[in-house]
Amino acid sequence: MKMKLRLSVVLLLVINLAFTSANDKNKTFVATTEWQEIDEGQGIPAGLHVRINLKTGKKEAKLLDSEEEGGNNNNNGALLNVEQNVYEAISKESLTKHKAKVSKKLSDALQNLPKGSLSIEYSPEKLEQVKRDFKTYGELKSFKDLQKGFHSDGELITKLIDEYKNISKEDQERPITSNTKINTQLRILEDLDYLVHQIDNALWFIDKGGLDKILLPLVVNETNINLRMKAIRVLGALTLNNPKAQIKVFEKNIGGYLAQILISSVHSEELSSALYAFGSLLRKFPLALQRILSTSGTQALVAVLAKECELKVKAKSITLISDIIVEKRLVLSKYADSDNPLAAAQYAELNLQEWLQSSGFCETVDGLVSSQLYELLEQPDLTEYFVIGLENTAEICESIWSKNAQLRHTLLTIKNRYMQSKDEFRGEVAQQIETLVQILYSHNSRDEL
Numbered sequence: 001m002k003m004k005l006r007l008s009v010v011l012l013l014v015i016n017l018a019f020t021s022a023n024d025k026n027k028t029f030v031a032t033t034e035w036q037e038i039d040e041g042q043g044i045p046a047g048l049h050v051r052i053n054l055k056t057g058k059k060e061a062k063l064l065d066s067e068e069e070g071g072n073n074n075n076n077g078a079l080l081n082v083e084q085n086v087y088e089a090i091s092k093e094s095l096t097k098h099k100a101k102v103s104k105k106l107s108d109a110l111q112n113l114p115k116g117s118l119s120i121e122y123s124p125e126k127l128e129q130v131k132r133d134f135k136t137y138g139e140l141k142s143f144k145d146l147q148k149g150f151h152s153d154g155e156l157i158t159k160l161i162d163e164y165k166n167i168s169k170e171d172q173e174r175p176i177t178s179n180t181k182i183n184t185q186l187r188i189l190e191d192l193d194y195l196v197h198q199i200d201n202a203l204w205f206i207d208k209g210g211l212d213k214i215l216l217p218l219v220v221n222e223t224n225i226n227l228r229m230k231a232i233r234v235l236g237a238l239t240l241n242n243p244k245a246q247i248k249v250f251e252k253n254i255g256g257y258l259a260q261i262l263i264s265s266v267h268s269e270e271l272s273s274a275l276y277a278f279g280s281l282l283r284k285f286p287l288a289l290q291r292i293l294s295t296s297g298t299q300a301l302v303a304v305l306a307k308e309c310e311l312k313v314k315a316k317s318i319t320l321i322s323d324i325i326v327e328k329r330l331v332l333s334k335y336a337d338s339d340n341p342l343a344a345a346q347y348a349e350l351n352l353q354e355w356l357q358s359s360g361f362c363e364t365v366d367g368l369v370s371s372q373l374y375e376l377l378e379q380p381d382l383t384e385y386f387v388i389g390l391e392n393t394a395e396i397c398e399s400i401w402s403k404n405a406q407l408r409h410t411l412l413t414i415k416n417r418y419m420q421s422k423d424e425f426r427g428e429v430a431q432q433i434e435t436l437v438q439i440l441y442s443h444n445s446r447d448e449l
């Protein structure tokens, strides 16, 4: 499916629950048949259509059209699917409170875990799993067995969600060993991971309440790191190249939770999963980019670069930053003949350069690369990620990077060593370093003349 995030396209939801702030009549939303903006924290009556206007980023509501009232599901466009979930407009205030609470929870949870459970074996094979996430749905032959007896993927997904709910319920009714429970949950998540790579399956999963019933609680509150990571993976699969799913996940503020995990986690594999999900949610979604990166998102990506974790994870983080900068550049360069001037306008407002600067990105990368000479010498593939990342962000950080003799020494040493190698790939990376060095230092020396 062509990635085409139509800005006029809207998300419709049916409100099942009234949550008017009872005694404050003034704040109650008066609905008409026209779309109207809902103010921050404003209560709205039950039974309205609600959408996020992707142009303004504001929530809007109107009365249901009579033929829509039955909650018909005949609309082909999934954006018109009527969702039965309870929809909560969270006021700014409660959102902030909630965030603070979650943040505390997560770090508490991490601190309270016994040391051993945090350091589950982290092998190269595990890292490969991220790459396998991209395997195509059709390749999953063994998975076909699972599908026997079900008419459609949709039925299968519904069954998996039910099974997941049963497992959680059983917990209260009769004792079930927590290992059995966790293994069942992991198995269900594994199956969902395969299924939701398909766009329609992902939307079905969301429509059936999968975000609220399964993923959100796991991502926000789960203390078992394997379950939490698996849920984050599923989230990444769900949103990867799936604009409609990206919108729904964005609406649940899951981007904020992922940012929180990126800030608080010290576990390389979890950070890697969270970066995958974060990137899937944000890519080509200018409104989400703007909202999430202008708040905790940029800080979260820089935090990964600064913390103690594997260099591979940091390479992923700088690559995501670099990709977003390139994405913005591409959209804006095509502005003149763009069929989507609104997207261009939104990208123009995406002030990632400034947010990176104020999050200490330049200094962090400077310190990081300068201190990683030996690791980078050994790992040309990682060096390539960093060199591309530095090149795409050079215009932001040039004044800082060009002054650091240690950084220059590191880059030149790697370049020379790679040039002496017979390995073709190292030779290519050496060329890229040369280009970077030109950008950083030739300009500088001109200034000094």
Ligand SMILES: *[C@@H]1O[C@H](CO)[C@@H](O)[C@H](O)[C@H]1NC(C)=O
Binding pocket: 025, 026
């Ligand atoms: C509602 O707001 C208007 C002005 O904004 C004010 O005159 C009126 O007294 C308010 N009514 C209530 C019930 O608070």
Ligand SMILES: *[C@@H]1O[C@H](CO)[C@@H](O)[C@H](O)[C@H]1NC(C)=O
Binding pocket: 159, 160, 162, 163, 166
């Ligand atoms: C869930 O539990 C209900 C009742 O306990 C049962 O009828 C149903 O078959 C179970 N569903 C799954 C998928 O296990």
Ligand SMILES: *[C@@H]1O[C@H](CO)[C@@H](O)[C@H](O)[C@H]1NC(C)=O
Binding pocket: 216, 217, 218, 220, 221
């Ligand atoms: C997380 O746990 C808290 C406290 O138990 C609960 O109030 C909250 O709803 C949970 N969040 C999610 C997304 O399940």
